[in-house]
Amino acid sequence: MLLNFSFLHQPCSTTRLIKFFGVKKTLFSLLFLSVIICCGKTASAQSYSTAAGLRFSYESGASIKYFASPSIALEGVLGFRNKGVVVTGLFEIQQSAFNVDGLKFYYGAGGHAGGVGKGGYRVYNGDYRVYDTSSPLLGVDGVLGLEYVIPSSPIAVSADLDPRIELFRGPIFNLTPSVGIKYIF
Secondary structure (H helix, E strand, O other): OOOOOHHHOOOOHHHHHHHHHHHHHHHHHHHHHHHHHHHEOOOOOOOOOEEEEEEEOOOEEEEEEEEEEOOEEEEEEEEEEOOEEEEEEEEEEEEEEOOOOOEEEEEEEEEEEEEEOOEEEEOOOOOEEEEOOOEEEEEEEEEEEEEEEOOOOOEEEEEEEEEEEEOOOOOEEEEEEEEEEEEEO
C-alpha cells in the first residue's frame, strides 16, 4: 500500500511559515533566556494565592495556578491539541523581574500525560510525522516565562516558553511558546 504524501510537497505558505518561524523561535528563545538570566532579581511575594484562566499554545486549554509559598507555585493545565488531550503539572519558582511592580519571572519543571489519535503531527524541528494508531503521551516539561498582574484588577497575563520531551512517542523535543490570561481569586 502506498501512502500519498504529495500534500507535503505542494507550495504552501503554511509550510514555509512553519520553517521560517522554527528558526525565529529558536533565536527568540535564546534571546529571551539571556535577558531573563541577566535581569532576574531575588524572589519576592506574589500578589495573589490562586488564579484560573486560559492558556493558548500548541495545547490550548484551561489552567489553574496556586501559590504554596510566596515564591513557589503549582500550575495545572488541561490542554487540548489536534486529536488529543493532555494534562500538564508544573512546579514553578517565582522571582521579581526588571524592578517592575506586578511583573514576575518564573521557571520550573513538571510532566505531562494524555493521549493523541492517529494522524500527522509536526514536531519542533519541522518534521512531519505520521502515526497509524492512537497512543498515550507521557513526558517531561519545563517552563520559563513572565507574568504580569495588571494593577487594580483581578487579571494576570503571561508569556512563556515550554520545552518538552515526549518520551512515549519519541524521544521528541518540542519548544512551544504560550500566552495566558488568568482571573485572580
